Amino acid sequence: MKSFFITLGQLVFALLMYAMGTIFFGIALVPALVLVHKVWQSVHVFEPLVRYFLIGASLSAGFIVFGLSLILVIGLTRMLLFIRLKEGNYSIFSWPAVKWAFVSTLYLLINFTFMDFVLLTPFANLLLRLLGAKLGKNVQINSKFVFDATLLEIGDNTVIGGSAIIIGHIVERGILKLRKVKIGSNVTIGSHSTVMPGCEIGDHAILGAGAVLLKNTKIQPREIWFGVPAECVRRRPHLTQATEAGNAQGQS
Numbered sequence: 001m002k003s004f005f006i007t008l009g010q011l012v013f014a015l016l017m018y019a020m021g022t023i024f025f026g027i028a029l030v031p032a033l034v035l036v037h038k039v040w041q042s043v044h045v046f047e048p049l050v051r052y053f054l055i056g057a058s059l060s061a062g063f064i065v066f067g068l069s070l071i072l073v074i075g076l077t078r079m080l081l082f083i084r085l086k087e088g089n090y091s092i093f094s095w096p097a098v099k100w101a102f103v104s105t106l107y108l109l110i111n112f113t114f115m116d117f118v119l120l121t122p123f124a125n126l127l128l129r130l131l132g133a134k135l136g137k138n139v140q141i142n143s144k145f146v147f148d149a150t151l152l153e154i155g156d157n158t159v160i161g162g163s164a165i166i167i168g169h170i171v172e173r174g175i176l177k178l179r180k181v182k183i184g185s186n187v188t189i190g191s192h193s194t195v196m197p198g199c200e201i202g203d204h205a206i207l208g209a210g211a212v213l214l215k216n217t218k219i220q221p222r223e224i225w226f227g228v229p230a231e232c233v234r235r236r237p238h239l240t241q242a243t244e245a246g247n248a249q250g251q252s
Contacts, residue, residue, distance in 0.1 A: 009093075017105050024077075024109055028070035032062035067114030071123060074106045075130020084132055085150040085168070090176045097176045100148075100169060107131060107147065115144035128152070136185060151178060151197075155185030161209065162191040170197050170215060184221065193230075204236060 039058035043051040083099055090096040110127065118124045124141045132150030140159045146152070148168030160166065166189070170177050179198035183189070187201050190209035195201070199213050202221030207213060211230040219225055222236040 013101070020105060021109055024070065024073055024106075028066050028073050031069050032066040035065055036062045064117070067110075067117060068123065070110055070114060071118070071127045071130070074110060075127060078103060078106060078131055083150070085148065085178055087151070087178050087180055090178070092171065092174055092176050094176075096178070100176060100178065103131065103150065104147065107149070111144050119144060142191075148178070148181075148197075151180045153180065153182045155183065155187065155203065157185055158183055158187040158189070160189045161193065164189045164191060165194040167195070168197050179215070206236065 036055075036058045039054055043054045046054065083103055085100055085103065086096065088096065090100075115124070115127075118127070119142050120140060125135055125139055128141070128146065128149045129135055133152040133154070135154050136156035136158065138157045139154050142162045143160050143164045143166075145163060145165040145167075146160065147166065151168030152166065154160075166181055166183075168179055168181050170179075177197060181195055181197065182200045183195070184201055184203035184205065186204045188206045189195065189201075190207055190211065192210045193207050194212045195207065196213060196215040196217075198216035199218070201207065201213075201219045202223065204222045205219045206224045207219070207230060208224070208226035210228070211226050212228045213219070213225065213230045217230070219232070220235075222238075223232045224234050224236060225232050227233075
């Protein structure tokens with residue numbers, strides 16, 4: 001009987017998320033549809049080939065407008081509702097868990113539709129800031145798997161490599177555990193690596209490509225970690241700022 005109610009609750013929640021997606025997509029599509037409609041009304045004076053090109057271009061531009069509008073709509077919704085996640089252990093049926101699920105769904109709406117188009121651009125940083133992340137200057141994000149933004153802190157000049165996973169939650173035995181992830185300045189997170197909840201990474205550290213940093217692990221400044229699970233292999237020497245920047249870009 002318990003499993004029945006859990007399944008029923010999951011079904012109801014999924015339907016609510018579909019409804020929420022319909023609303024947010026609908027709002028974000030408005031400016032895109034206005035653009036396409038204006039072009040559609042104006043191209044009748046052109047030859048067919050030119051007309052088809054302009055309509056196609058307006059559809060393409062409309063997709064970009066839709067994605068950027070979705071970023072603003074979702075980010076502003078999170079801010080207007082004053083939703084912030086707090087560290088702690090919660091039942092999956094508790095109010096904090098509902099807030100976590102809501103914010104996670106907001107991010108997934110963009111993750112599955114437009115995130116690939118904004119990686120390594122200021123729009124990716126804007127989205128994470130609107131969702132509650134604390135980002136320093138010149139942070140380069142090349143992954144759409146950066147979750148739980150309200151629990152995330154990243155310092156200046158840090159690089160998040162391609163497809164790296166950074167996550168601030170874990171569910172163990174029916175308990176949702178939320179923990180902050182703190183990443184310092186001038187840090188390189190290698191491609192396809194994983195940073196789990198509660199981890200802290202000091203300034204100038206490196207997490208190698210494909211490494212898995214287990215929950216609540218602390219990396220000291222300038223340490224280099226590799227492996228599954230990740231372990232410290234050595235400490236970085238003191239380098240010039242220009243050399244460090246070059247190394248960080250190479251790891252992304």
